Amino acid sequence: MVTASRPAHPLAPGWLTVPDDANDFAPGVWPASITRADSGQIEIGGMRASELAEQFGTPVMLLDEDDVKRRAARTQRAFASAVARHDGSCRVYYAGKAFLSSHVARWMLDAGLNIDVCSRGELETALAAGVAADRIGFHGNNKSVAELERAIGVGVGTIIVDSAIELERIGAIAERIGASQNVLVRVRSGVHADTHEFLATSHEDQKFGFSLEEAERVVARIRELRSVTFLGLHCHIGSQIFGISGFRESASRVVELHERLLEGGPVPLMNLGGGFGIAYTRADT
Structure with missing residues (x-):
């Protein structure tokens, strides 16, 4: 000792x-x-x-399989219970960027989670593990044409659109192969959460996604495309965030945008993003 x-x-x-x-x-x-x-x-x-x-x-x-599954299932239950109080339902995604192997992907499915990927390698790993394509969300702010072709070709559940040029590429690929691709629009809520500046992803000088004003024009464009279906909004304010004030403010702004977009058609999904802090030391809560 x-x-x-x-x-x-x-x-x-x-x-x-x-x-x-x-x-x-x-x-x-x-x-x-x-x-x-x-x-x-x-x-x-x-x-x-x-x-x-x-x-x-x-x-x-x-990795302790039982412990990982238990934590994942607890997270799923917590969000499902909270959303149920508002007569809604939820989908919880495991972020493949944390660590993804075929075993881990199957553990997440066992716990009731979907899989979030942000590269061709992660996509192929999830598919090889037996994850149904419609349970995969594809992220990334610089997806290649080849990655988009593969994702649309296998029928991933959602692609998170991060730029105007990416949207046009998705529309063209889906049109060419006769597919209809579901998308979420990533927005910057303008909230600079209480985290390290290198980990914050939602204030206005960031490259990720669209501003709240730009998002309205992007959604209008999506609704014009025959081969793309608008499912909703996505926002992620950063990583290693231990307070809730930033999440609350960001959510309120995204909800206001959601309300405005409803005037032009349905907005089934709102992904309010992640970034909850991970305890790396005893000092973290």
Whole structure:
């Protein structure tokens, strides 16, 4: 057992505190199944670290399947319960950019989630795992023509439109192959959430998506295209956000846009985006 007593490093951020017990596992950071044996060795899901290292070598990344599925299912239930209070339904997507393999994709399906991808490689991984194309959302602010052709060809559930030229490409590809492609329009709500400036994605100097004013013209254009179906709006304000004020303000602006767009036709979906903070240390909540 090691007890930390050394002074804080002068270059360490003020919020990073030295734990009283260096062998302690911070809840929320480690998998729920992690323990330490009497010998001091880490065990994950009943497997000792030394056994895993001997079998797979090091370094090795370990995921506890039961713990991952449990967290995913809990997230699905939380959003479904909240939306049900407003007589609605919801779809929760796992972000493939976090880590995607065929096993992880199937775990997410088992937990009732859909899959969000943002590259050809992620799309192919999800398809190879047996994910139905209509349960895939395709992101990315610089999708290639080849990526769009593949996505439309297999019938992905939604493509999140990030630029005017991308919309025209989608329309042309879908028209050529006789498909009808569902899209969401990504909007910048103008909210600069309380996160690092490199992780904020929704204020006006960002390259992601359209401003609230531009979005109305883009939706009007979509409604003119025979091969593209407008499903709704998407907004993502950044990453590592631990407060709720930014989400609340952004949502209110997107809801106002949603109301204006209803004058021209249905707007079935609103994706209010993500960015909830992940606990990397005990200081994070």
